[in-house]
Amino acid sequence: MSKYLLRNTAIELLLRIEQDSGYSHLLINHEIKSKNISPKDEGLLTELVYGTLQYKMTLDYYIAAFIDKNKKLSPWVRMLLRMSIYQMIYLDKVPDHAIIHEAVEIAKQRGHKGVASLINAVLRNIQRNGVPSTNDIEDPVKRLSIETSHPEWLVKRWVNCYGYETTKEMCVANLHHKPISIRIQPMKISRIEAMEQLESDGFTVSPSTFSEQGIIIEKGNILKSSLFTKGMITIQDQSSMLVGEMINAQPGQTILDACSAPGGKATHIAEKMRNEGNVFAHDLHKKKIKLIDEKAKELTLTNIKAEQMDARKLRERYEEDTFDRILVDAPCSGLGVMRGKPDIKYNKSEEDIERLSEIQKEILSTIAPLLKPNGLLVYSTCTVDPSENEKVVQDFLSRNQNYEIDQEFFNELPSELKNAQGVTKYGLQLFPQNYQTDGFFLTRLMRKS
Incomplete structure (x- = not known):
């Protein structure tokens, strides 16, 4: 694919993400597959889209210094400027003159001579004088x-x-990529065997300290690995692996995963159970149940029973005192995963956080009687907001006197996390800057006998 077509494709994707609230990672993956984009072009396309999204507000601040504030720009013109300035400021493989030339050509094709002249003038001005400093912003x-x-x-x-x-x-x-991590299927391969094979295939890897099944991929495209295609590993962030470790699942138990899709945690729990016992996995969206089934099939796990159901209605489905373990990986704002999904930060509001916290409280309240006495309940989210984390747990405990924080949770944390910045009496808050993971919260509650 020519650089011209590639940049045009990037603009189309960026416009769809912004105007239609499309999910960046899904749209990029669909574009790569549908147009059979080469690995080399795939990397540049992903960088252009994610980078432009990641720095959108910064780029608009730069643009404002060169465009009259009363001048209304068409969405595609603004997007072309953003993408071009992103390349000029943050990337160094393509020279400025080539970036400017491609931008002007795209402007000619999409618009008219006046738009092309505007694009050319702004970008050449930045080439000569650089972008404005943010030091003038006093607040x-x-x-x-x-x-x-x-x-x-x-x-x-x-x-x-x-x-x-x-x-x-x-x-x-949140502006920088984190390494991908994977989880081995321990009934198919050991971590040592997997690491040795990956290294022999040219990958640079290291063991995760969050999970005995975890491997960090520091270099290499894991999607191209035979281990991945043969169902011996699955891609999962280390923070999510920690959930599977801390739920302390045992073979033969009956476990509920109340908000399960796409199934990463359910399959980890099933592996911990050595494929013995039952994992009942539910999700609000029927189409997402297929993802859980597919994930289980890939990993050759047969003890997961997936069924569409709203977690807030699970008392209609199960009797009290049914489960040995319950996982509530609650729907949340996702503010901890912005490194991989930068569009999240522009699409959320404080009202969303408050609305979601009420849903989280409702789910926990519904689920609570389903756990057996002395059973364990893990509550987790992929966000960093206390209103969805600590405050939800506090509220739950105040309304459910037969539950308490399981103090063994803190003793069982990996050694490097026991004194982590985010440890409080209510659980563990992982921040994205500390361990190269997603921002994530988890805690473990016990139902008193």
Whole structure:
């Protein structure tokens, strides 16, 4: 694919993400498969889309210095400017003159001579003079918002929760890729065997300290590995693996995964059970049940029973005191996974957080009687907001006197996490800047006998 067509494709994707609220990772993957884009072009396309998205607010700040504030830009013109400036400022493989030439050609094809002249003028001005400094922004919250392209309301919220320095570290971390991690299927291959095979195939890997099944891929495309195609491994963030470890599942138990799709945690739990016993996996969306079934089939796991159902209605499906273990990996704002899904930060609001926290409370309240006395319940989210994490747990405990925080949870954490920044009496908050993982919260509750 020519660089011209590639950049045009990137603009189309960016417009669909912004205007139709499409999910960036799904749209990119669909485009790569449907157009059979080569691995080399796949890397550049992904970089252009994710990078432009990741720095959108910063790029708009730069554009504003060169465009009259009263001038209305068409969405595609603004997107072309964003993408071109992103390449000029943050990438160094393509020379500026080539970036400007491609942008002008795209402008001619999509618009008219006047638009092409505007694009050319702005980009050449930046080439000569650079972009404006953010030092002139006096308010530190607004400055951090622009510098790291996080909405100002979100930065302010995090500063109120965690302080300025932790917020800054989190915002900066969200701009950078993290390594992919994988989980072995232990009934098919050992971690040592998997690491040796990957290294012999040219991968650079290291063991995860979060899970005895985890491997960090520091270099190499794991999707091309024979281990992946043969169902010996599955891609999963280390933070999610920690859930499967901390639920302490045993062979022969009966376990509920109340909000299961796409099935990464359910299959990990099933592996921990050595494929013995039962994992009842549910999800609100019927089409997502297929993802759980497919994941189980890939890993040759037969003890997962997946069925569509709203977690808030599971008392209609099961009797009280049914389960040895329950996992509530609750629907959440997703503010911990912005490194891989940068569009999330522009599509969420404080109202979303409050609405989701009520759903989380409702799910926990519904699920609580289904656990056997002395059973364990793990609550987790892929967000960093206390309203969805600690405060939900506090609320649940205040309403359910027969539950308590399981203190053994803290003793069983991996050694490097026992004194982590995010450990509180209510659980563990992982921040994206600390362990090269997603931002994630988890805790373990016990039902008293």
